[in-house]
Structures are given as structure tokens and as C-alpha cells.
Amino acid sequence: MSTLERLFHSPAGQAVARRAGLAAPTELRRGRTWPGGEIALAELGPSRLGADTLGLVGRPWREPVVDATDGDDPPAYESPLGALVVDATDLRSIPDLERLRAVLRPAARALEPSGRVVVLARPTEAVDGWEARAVAQALDGLNRSVGKELRHGATATLLYVDPAADPPDLRSTLGFLLQGRSAFVDGQSWRVGPTLVPRVDERAAAGGRPLKGRLVVVTGAARGIGAAIARVLARDGADIVAVDVPAAGQALSAVANEVRGTALQLDITSPQAGARIAAHVAERHGGASLFGIVHNAGITRDKLLVNTDAQRWRAVLDVNLAAEIAINEVLLDPGMAGGLAEGGRIVGIASTSGIAGNRGQANYAASKAGVVGLVRAMAPELAGRGITVNAVAPGFIETEMTAKIPFVQREVFRRSNSLGQGGDPIDVAETIGYFLDPASGGVTGQVVRVCGQNLVGA
Amino acid sequence: MPSPTGLPDAVVIGGNRTPFAKSGGAYANASAHDLLTAALDGLVARFGLAGTRVGEVAAGAVLKHSRDVSLTREAVLSSALAPETPAVDLQLACATGLEATVLIANKIALGQIQVGIAGGVDSASDAPIALSDPLRRALLAANAATSLSARVKALAAIRPSHLKPDTPRLSEPRTGLSMGEHQALTNLAWNLTRQAQDELAAASHHRLARAWDAGFFDDLVTPYLGLTRDAVLRPDTSVERLATLKPVFGSGDAATLTAGNSTALSDGAATVLLAEAGWAAEHHLPALARFVDAEVAAVDHPGGADLLLAPVGAIGRLLTRRGLGLDDFQFIEIHEAFAGTVLATLAALESEEYCRRLGLPGAVGTVEESRLNVNGSSLATGHPFAATGPRIVATLATLLAGRGPGSRGLISVCAAGGQGVVAILEAV
Known part of the structure; x- marks a missing residue:
């Protein structure tokens, strides 16, 4: 924490901040809670x-x-x-x-x-x-x-x-x-829209565990938003296959053990990635098919476009977009053991940067806008199989990654939305949980921003 | 190869280890407890065992603090396994982890447990340093003293020289020779050249590097404390480069042992998950290989036998008992304590005279080089003593599963005290 940040959070600093219109933001109601009134x-x-x-x-x-x-x-x-x-x-x-x-x-x-x-x-x-x-x-x-x-x-x-x-x-x-x-x-x-596959048993949903007995793969699950997704989906009853690069294995195994799922160390850009996910599902879950996959893994290689070389360009597009497409193709093969079930769920992670563009993130914004395009392209084609394809577009979320942004800049980012604060990784995860809910079969081709109505990105 | 006894099959489901670090490296501040817990947690995550009560966990360490009486049980309690999982510590020098695997496989075969974990851990960085015997005796006497004067008298016996700590020695109590000195004698006795030893060491590094690059260890290793690969590994080493290292023992042509063709002091932990075949199928866990059989042997090294060649007799007896020859194995894993250990083992297996002296019917046979330690071994991975057995079991089981049903593998691990443990795995 910088000196400036410490000062800001001191009693005196907070008094000044309040007068400057920077009062501590409202603590948001979260989780499976209903309005009080x-x-x-x-x-x-x-x-x-x-x-x-x-x-x-x-x-x-x-x-x-x-x-x-x-x-x-x-x-x-x-x-x-x-x-x-x-x-x-x-x-x-x-x-x-x-x-x-x-x-x-x-x-x-x-x-x-x-x-x-x-x-x-x-x-x-x-x-x-x-x-x-x-x-x-x-x-x-x-x-x-x-x-x-x-x-x-x-x-x-x-x-x-x-x-x-x-x-x-x-x-x-x-x-x-x-x-x-x-x-x-x-x-x-x-x-x-209307649900195209037979509706699910309402009783499971009534217990607050709509994903009970359903298998979901989460990529990039070792930390941050991915770990929150794994936790929230497990809370909702899902069996989790937590995927991340081998180098993140220690954190990945901690998440997998916490949610009582399995860890799969895998580079999603490898040509065998889709097949390895399917094999893991088929083998480890007795031939069950996959209910959902959350393509959360993503990287940034930020530079102004004038300084972006082919390597930085390609790394981001490979991980954030090409891998997702390649893995989907494998999992959507109807004959693939361990592939995606009819009535299944695909969720991508876009970004407000992808929707609005962002200085220094041409590669990232391109990849994330690509995710929006992919969701819109796939949804109508997979509607006949009852498979929904959606994306969340997170805005400023409080993570290890955003904690590295210099304090003043971070304070500006986190406050420049209608709720006057940064989001929690759980907020992104909850929206994904909503897409995955078996009762959400009528929601497809949608991109929902989880950004507190950020000023950028419309 | 059906189980002749009609007992249930124990199968290897998979393994997990930490990358192995150089002593004083990435795990300098990690204890054996931490390392074993990390290896267990990675195994639990890989196979979805969080909160599961496993039949038993057997593991051990060669270098052990006095506080680590129940090292394995304590690691289980720190891990994501159910706290109701029992555990046992055992010790058989460098063969500790393989002996633990034999123990778990046997319990499964006897129906005493359905699923178990074998493991091993060692940290040369966290080696126990003991008080010297005179200092320890003085402190114990002072503690037992009933009067102040008796206590003062007891403590007065302490001399400055007693304050020198007693560091763990890797020398043989019966011969006073270090393991390297014993190996140097073996190298001489078997006329092993520096060139041959360096070639074997270089091949170990190159093979291990290739396996890492191919993603072979993605499902066998979980990174720990920022280390993502074995730190001893030198992918770019060569026979020429190894030839420049200074010999450690002896001089002239007889001096062939170097840091390059001996295992490095290292830190790490390894685990293997075994289960009864039916249990594995019920729980949708892969059966990579059946644990077929094992044999232990010892040699009379105080009487002059080669300290690290005990596995030769074990291999001979095991193969005879099973009616198998070395050609029946697609993969042979011989722990590289020293490059010379492997070379002398190979030569001894081929020697009619040596084998007959062991009471075997004749020479055991020749190991085809292309089947030996195909993904490298201890010279390249490092050798945290007790962890080596489980490392090899998991690696071999994965190789066998890739080769296909019926393929067989042989494991040989030599140990201090003139002992050796060997085992046979067969792909399911």
C-alpha cells in the first residue's frame, strides 16, 4: 500500500475524502439474499x-x-x-x-x-x-x-x-x-427467450443448488475471478473441473481441493487441450458428459499499439479467443465422449475494454470483442441442441491484478461507475452461475456487463 | 500376467510430486512436513479426493527431525484428505518410498485397505542438526538433577568442543566410508570409465528435458513455491561439458566420480495413489498399471560386497520367481544414485559369475539401453532420498499406460546399508 493510499484510508484522510465527495461506497447486498423491503x-x-x-x-x-x-x-x-x-x-x-x-x-x-x-x-x-x-x-x-x-x-x-x-x-x-x-x-x-429443451425439475432449484450433480469446467481457475467462479458454482452444487496452466498448479490444486473438484493442469492453447478436457471428463466422471464450460482463462500483454509486436499480439489472441474456439469445437462434436451435453452451457468472458476499447489494450480489446462476436455467432447455431452461449463483460473488479494499478488511477477506475466502487470477483461468478442455471435455457447469445454501469463501454 | 494368488489387484492410479529443488534452493525454507503436504494436496486435487478418507498413507523421510515422529500422519492432517485418514512412517534409506509403495500395494492385495497412498519426502535443506553426544548427555543429566549443585555440576561438564553440532552423515556406520567412496570402489572394481558415466548422465538430462517439453509431467507434477520444473535439470549439458568437471575421489584414471555423474543433494516430495482395481473402476479413476510383485535384498558390504548392488540379487530372484526375463520388460527404471551404480548394476546382471555367486541359476541378462530410464532419472531430476521411489513408480506407470495393456516395467532402487528394493508393474 502506498503512503498516499494509507493516508487516504486514515481517519483524517477519510474526513477529507467525504467532503470531496469520495465517501466510502455502500456495501452491496450480495449472495442468495432477497430485498429486505x-x-x-x-x-x-x-x-x-x-x-x-x-x-x-x-x-x-x-x-x-x-x-x-x-x-x-x-x-x-x-x-x-x-x-x-x-x-x-x-x-x-x-x-x-x-x-x-x-x-x-x-x-x-x-x-x-x-x-x-x-x-x-x-x-x-x-x-x-x-x-x-x-x-x-x-x-x-x-x-x-x-x-x-x-x-x-x-x-x-x-x-x-x-x-x-x-x-x-x-x-x-x-x-x-x-x-x-x-x-x-x-x-x-x-x-x-423461450427455453428449447425440456425444463428442469424445479425442486433442485428450490434448494438453492440448481447445479447439483452437474459437471462444469472452469479455465483459469487458479486465482482471482476464476477461483471465485469455481467457488460460486460449487456452492450452487456443481462438480468442478478446475483448469489452469501447469505453472499455476499449486494455487490450482488449493482451489480444486477447496471446492472438492478435480484439478487439470493444461495449457489451453495446446492443440490437444479440448481432447484432454473431454478425456478427463469421460474418464473421471464415468462417461458423463459435460454440462458447462466457463472460458475464464485470459491474459493481458498491455502496450500501446505502436509498441505491440507480433508476439504480444498473438499471445493474447491465442489464449483469449483462439483457444476458446478450438476447445468449443472439440467439446461440441456430438460423438465426443466427455463432450458438451445437449442443453449444456458455454460461457465466455468479454470485457468492458472489449466493448469500449482501451488505450494500451488493442490486442486485449480485440480478443474480448471477439468473444462477444463469438457468443452472438454461436448462440443461434446451437439453439437447436438447447446449448446456450453467453458472456459476461467485467468492468473494474477488485483482484490481485487490478490491485497492482497505481492507487490514484485505481481509485478513479473503481469509482467511475454508477455504484461508485469496484466489483468483487464473486459478482462476475454469480452472473456466470445465472447463465449456467438449468432454468436459464432461454438466455442465449447475451453479453451481460458486470461493471456497476461503468462510464466507459456504454 | 494374472495374479497367481487369486488376491485382488492393486493398481497404480497416478502420482503427484513437487518439482525437485536443489538443496538450499526454492525449498530452502520448506520443511519435510510442508513438502509432503504439498505433494499430497496436489495428488488429492488431481484425483478429486478432497475430504475423502483414504485407507492408509505410508511415507517416510531419510533425514528426519526428532519432532517428525509422525511426519506422515501430520502431513495428512495438514492436507485436504479427511482427517480420519490413518498414516504410517517408515524408513528404508533411499528405498523408503518404494518400500512404502510395496506396503500399500500388499495391504490392498490382502483386502486390508481398498485405496492407499505411498510417498516419500526429503529435504537436504532442512536436515536435522543434532547436539553432540557429550552436550546432549550433559543437558539430560542437568535436567534429571534434583539439586542446584548437581545441575551446575552436570552443566560444568560441557566443553567448547561439545558445542559443535552433529550434522547428518551419509557414511556407512559399518565401513566409515561415504556412499561416494563406496561407489568409487565399485567403479574401480567394474572398470567403469569416466566417459561411460558421463554419457549416462548426459542422456538422463536430455531425456528428462524432452519429457518435460512434451508435457509428460503435466499430470505428474504440481509446482511448488514458484518452482515449476526440476531445478537440477540441465537440458543443455553434454558429455563434453560433463568431462570438464573435477573428480571428487581418487586421482588419475581411477578418479571418475564427479558432481555431474552423482546425484545432487535435493529437496522434494512424491506420492503415488494405489487402489484395488474394482474400487478404482467404481470411482472412475484410471488404472495405469498393476503392482505385480516386489523383492528386497541386501549384500554384505562390511564383508566387501558392492554397497549399491543389492538390487541385482533382488532382480534375479524376482524374475526367477515370476519366470520372466529382462526382455519381457518394455521399460526398466534403475535409480541413478550415481551413473556408476547403473552401469555396475547392468554389468552385474550380465555377469554369469556374479549372479551365480548370489545363488542365481546364471546371468540375469542384458538391459537394452533404449528401455532404460527413458524419461531420465535421478541424475537429472535430483534425488530427495525417500521421494525417489514414488517418483519412479508414477513415471513408470504413466509410461506403461501409454505403451498399452500387458506392457511391463521393472523398478530397481538401491539403498544405504547395502539394501535394494525392486518391483514389477504391468499396464492394465
């Missing part, structure tokens, strides 16, 4: 999607407080509000938007710390007419603005729900958003 459900039309999904999630709800169309002082909730869920799937016109405003305004004033706003809407292409499509897009701008205005760790999310998706398809997503698992996901919108 009531959940209000606003139904803006005849749709029962919101009500039925909340029913499946098992949370009671109340009527929302609605603002009048005139007057400055809106009616108030009598106690702090845990979450507002808005079923806006029937919303088509500009005047309809006023009804959304009227429920958002009182709720935004009443939300408890780490409260939630979740708006359910139809995808742009699922509605007819120019105005309806414009309105569907308007919701995105509204959601992002609400995310930026909410305080004390409260977040806003917009879900575009395909008309073919029903409440069971939406259950895992709404559960994720209302729970503390989505702590660092803010101002995002993504799409939920």
Missing part, C-alpha cells in the same frame, strides 16, 4: 408475465404507488421499497411511457440500499409499428438513466422478453436480478 409490481397492461414470474420466484408483491399527472410532490411509500418490477410488455405508445414514469418516480425515492428496478418489455423486433419500436428502444435510454440516478447500491435492469417466453423461462433471470447475486450488474438490458 416489499416488492412492488406495476402492471401497465393486461399481461400477467410479471405477476406469474414473481409467483414462480416465490416472492409476494404489493401494488405500486402511482404519481399523479400533476403536482410536484409525489405520493410516498410508507416504508423503504425492496424492488419495483414493471411489466411493460404491453407498452407500445409514447403516452404509455408516462405510466412508466408515474410508477418509477415514487419508487426511485423509496428504494432501499441495493434495491432493484426491473422493467420487463418486448424486444424491438417483436412489436409492430414505428412508434412501438421507437418506444421499445426508448426504454433502454430510460433504464440507463435510472441506473445512473439510483443511489446506495440500487440498480436498474431492462429485460426484453420474447413473446414466446413464458414465466418459467423468465424465473431464473428475475430471481437473479432481485437477489444479491446481481449486485454489480447495473443499467444493463438483455434478452430472455
Whole structure:
């Protein structure tokens, strides 16, 4: 810790920091926890999607407080509000938007710390007419603005729900958003569609261990975000195959033993990597197939593009993108023992740097944007097999790697988002756990940013 | 080769070791306890045994602190294995780890346990240094004294010379000769040239380097304390370079023993997982090779026999008992205590006269060079004494599994005290 950093964290330093608007950020609600206050459900039309999904999630709800169309002082909730869920799937016109405003305004004033706003809407292409499509897009701008205005760790999310998706398809997503698992996901919108494979037994999910008995490979699992992914998925019941380069073996075996999984020392860029993963799965798990793979392994070789040689360029693209493609190809071979099961899960790790670009990270940003492209390309092709392909895009996450960034720069990075703090590796892991949930079969081709609504990367 | 006794098969499932470090190197501050725990934890992670109660863990160390009475049990308690896993320490000099493997395999074959771990560890960096005998006696007497004056009197017996610590010696109690001095005698007796010894040493380094580069050890070694490969390994060494090293003993043509063709003092730990074949299948664990049989032997080195050639008699008796010849083995692993040990062992196996003197029906036979220590051995990996046996067992089992069912391997490990342990593995 530098002298400056120590000073900043001293009582005197903190007093100055508070006056400078750098107060200690709100501690976020995390894990499988529900909002403390009531959940209000606003139904803006005849749709029962919101009500039925909340029913499946098992949370009671109340009527929302609605603002009048005139007057400055809106009616108030009598106690702090845990979450507002808005079923806006029937919303088509500009005047309809006023009804959304009227429920958002009182709720935004009443939300408890780490409260939630979740708006359910139809995808742009699922509605007819120019105005309806414009309105569907308007919701995105509204959601992002609400995310930026909410305080004390409260977040806003917009879900575009395909008309073919029903409440069971939406259950895992709404559960994720209302729970503390989505702590660092803010101002995002993504799409939920219909599940294409038979739905899973609801009882397993009810126990909070939706991945029980399911085998998941996590690459880069020796430390940081990868280790957190292994821990969170194991908590959710998964059997973990922890993969990392042989040189990271000591840390890898500690993680594997902690989660009671197995360690596989493997260079993912080797041509045999996919086959070795499949062989390990087939042999060590009695011919079981793989339920999911999380391609977490990644490297950086940061330099300005003017200083980036072919070696630095290639190393990053090989590990972060080419290896993922090569391993997927092997595991997706339907005849491959130890390959990915029908109804399985593939998760990639993109980055806000990949979405927004970043000075000094041309190679890294290219590889991570490539992951976004890969997810979008693969998802429709694998939908027929019930395999979902998604990615998370972490923003500033507190890891050993980011702890090496100089203090002032790090403090700027971690505060330049709507939640005013860096994320925890667990936040990335929880989002991956949501993708892996057997009940999330309708979520595919999505890239969810876990960035606290970072200012960069839109 | 079916088990003639109808007993259950003990199979080698796999192994794990730390990379071996030079004494005073990467593991300078790691104790034998730390090293053995690390090797166990890597094994547990590789085979998903966290929280599992294993039938028994047998391991040992040659250099042992007095506090390490239950070294293995304590390492088990520090590891991710279930704390209900029992453990035993044993010691047979450099063959400790192989003898531990024999013990576990035998218990499995007798149905006493279904799964067990054999291991060995040594740290030349963390060698126990004892008090000199007079100092120790004086302190014990002072402790036993019942009056102050008796205590003062006891302590007054201490002389400055007594304060010199008693460091562990690698010399033979019966002959007073160090192991190197014994090997020098053997080299002379068998007319081993410096050239032949250096060639064997260079080949060991080159073969080990090739195996590392090919990823052979990805599933056999877990890095520890930042060390990711065996530190003794010199991939770029050559016969020419080895020829420049100064001999350690003797002079002239007789002086052939150098640091290059002798094993280096090293630190490390190695483990092997064995199980009853049915148990392994039930738990979806690979059966690399069956532990077929083993034999121990000793020679009369105080009476003039070559100290490190005891395995010759053991090999001869084991092969006779099994009706096998050296040609029946695709891989032969002879621990490289010194390059000369291997060369003398090979020569003795070929010698009608030597073998008959041991009571064998005739010469055991010739070891084909291409089958010998194909992925290098102790000269290149290093030799943390007790860890060498499990290192070889895991390496050989992996080689055999790669070669295919029915292929056989022979292990020979010589030990101080004029002893040797040999064993046969066969791919399942």
C-alpha cells in the first residue's frame, strides 16, 4: 500500500475524502439474499408475465404507488421499497411511457440500499409499428438513466422478453436480478427467450443448488475471478473441473481441493487441450458428459499499439479467443465422449475494454470483442441442441491484478461507475452461475456487463 | 500376467510430486512436513479426493527431525484428505518410498485397505542438526538433577568442543566410508570409465528435458513455491561439458566420480495413489498399471560386497520367481544414485559369475539401453532420498499406460546399508 493510499484510508484522510465527495461506497447486498423491503409490481397492461414470474420466484408483491399527472410532490411509500418490477410488455405508445414514469418516480425515492428496478418489455423486433419500436428502444435510454440516478447500491435492469417466453423461462433471470447475486450488474438490458429443451425439475432449484450433480469446467481457475467462479458454482452444487496452466498448479490444486473438484493442469492453447478436457471428463466422471464450460482463462500483454509486436499480439489472441474456439469445437462434436451435453452451457468472458476499447489494450480489446462476436455467432447455431452461449463483460473488479494499478488511477477506475466502487470477483461468478442455471435455457447469445454501469463501454 | 494368488489387484492410479529443488534452493525454507503436504494436496486435487478418507498413507523421510515422529500422519492432517485418514512412517534409506509403495500395494492385495497412498519426502535443506553426544548427555543429566549443585555440576561438564553440532552423515556406520567412496570402489572394481558415466548422465538430462517439453509431467507434477520444473535439470549439458568437471575421489584414471555423474543433494516430495482395481473402476479413476510383485535384498558390504548392488540379487530372484526375463520388460527404471551404480548394476546382471555367486541359476541378462530410464532419472531430476521411489513408480506407470495393456516395467532402487528394493508393474 502506498503512503498516499494509507493516508487516504486514515481517519483524517477519510474526513477529507467525504467532503470531496469520495465517501466510502455502500456495501452491496450480495449472495442468495432477497430485498429486505416489499416488492412492488406495476402492471401497465393486461399481461400477467410479471405477476406469474414473481409467483414462480416465490416472492409476494404489493401494488405500486402511482404519481399523479400533476403536482410536484409525489405520493410516498410508507416504508423503504425492496424492488419495483414493471411489466411493460404491453407498452407500445409514447403516452404509455408516462405510466412508466408515474410508477418509477415514487419508487426511485423509496428504494432501499441495493434495491432493484426491473422493467420487463418486448424486444424491438417483436412489436409492430414505428412508434412501438421507437418506444421499445426508448426504454433502454430510460433504464440507463435510472441506473445512473439510483443511489446506495440500487440498480436498474431492462429485460426484453420474447413473446414466446413464458414465466418459467423468465424465473431464473428475475430471481437473479432481485437477489444479491446481481449486485454489480447495473443499467444493463438483455434478452430472455423461450427455453428449447425440456425444463428442469424445479425442486433442485428450490434448494438453492440448481447445479447439483452437474459437471462444469472452469479455465483459469487458479486465482482471482476464476477461483471465485469455481467457488460460486460449487456452492450452487456443481462438480468442478478446475483448469489452469501447469505453472499455476499449486494455487490450482488449493482451489480444486477447496471446492472438492478435480484439478487439470493444461495449457489451453495446446492443440490437444479440448481432447484432454473431454478425456478427463469421460474418464473421471464415468462417461458423463459435460454440462458447462466457463472460458475464464485470459491474459493481458498491455502496450500501446505502436509498441505491440507480433508476439504480444498473438499471445493474447491465442489464449483469449483462439483457444476458446478450438476447445468449443472439440467439446461440441456430438460423438465426443466427455463432450458438451445437449442443453449444456458455454460461457465466455468479454470485457468492458472489449466493448469500449482501451488505450494500451488493442490486442486485449480485440480478443474480448471477439468473444462477444463469438457468443452472438454461436448462440443461434446451437439453439437447436438447447446449448446456450453467453458472456459476461467485467468492468473494474477488485483482484490481485487490478490491485497492482497505481492507487490514484485505481481509485478513479473503481469509482467511475454508477455504484461508485469496484466489483468483487464473486459478482462476475454469480452472473456466470445465472447463465449456467438449468432454468436459464432461454438466455442465449447475451453479453451481460458486470461493471456497476461503468462510464466507459456504454 | 494374472495374479497367481487369486488376491485382488492393486493398481497404480497416478502420482503427484513437487518439482525437485536443489538443496538450499526454492525449498530452502520448506520443511519435510510442508513438502509432503504439498505433494499430497496436489495428488488429492488431481484425483478429486478432497475430504475423502483414504485407507492408509505410508511415507517416510531419510533425514528426519526428532519432532517428525509422525511426519506422515501430520502431513495428512495438514492436507485436504479427511482427517480420519490413518498414516504410517517408515524408513528404508533411499528405498523408503518404494518400500512404502510395496506396503500399500500388499495391504490392498490382502483386502486390508481398498485405496492407499505411498510417498516419500526429503529435504537436504532442512536436515536435522543434532547436539553432540557429550552436550546432549550433559543437558539430560542437568535436567534429571534434583539439586542446584548437581545441575551446575552436570552443566560444568560441557566443553567448547561439545558445542559443535552433529550434522547428518551419509557414511556407512559399518565401513566409515561415504556412499561416494563406496561407489568409487565399485567403479574401480567394474572398470567403469569416466566417459561411460558421463554419457549416462548426459542422456538422463536430455531425456528428462524432452519429457518435460512434451508435457509428460503435466499430470505428474504440481509446482511448488514458484518452482515449476526440476531445478537440477540441465537440458543443455553434454558429455563434453560433463568431462570438464573435477573428480571428487581418487586421482588419475581411477578418479571418475564427479558432481555431474552423482546425484545432487535435493529437496522434494512424491506420492503415488494405489487402489484395488474394482474400487478404482467404481470411482472412475484410471488404472495405469498393476503392482505385480516386489523383492528386497541386501549384500554384505562390511564383508566387501558392492554397497549399491543389492538390487541385482533382488532382480534375479524376482524374475526367477515370476519366470520372466529382462526382455519381457518394455521399460526398466534403475535409480541413478550415481551413473556408476547403473552401469555396475547392468554389468552385474550380465555377469554369469556374479549372479551365480548370489545363488542365481546364471546371468540375469542384458538391459537394452533404449528401455532404460527413458524419461531420465535421478541424475537429472535430483534425488530427495525417500521421494525417489514414488517418483519412479508414477513415471513408470504413466509410461506403461501409454505403451498399452500387458506392457511391463521393472523398478530397481538401491539403498544405504547395502539394501535394494525392486518391483514389477504391468499396464492394465
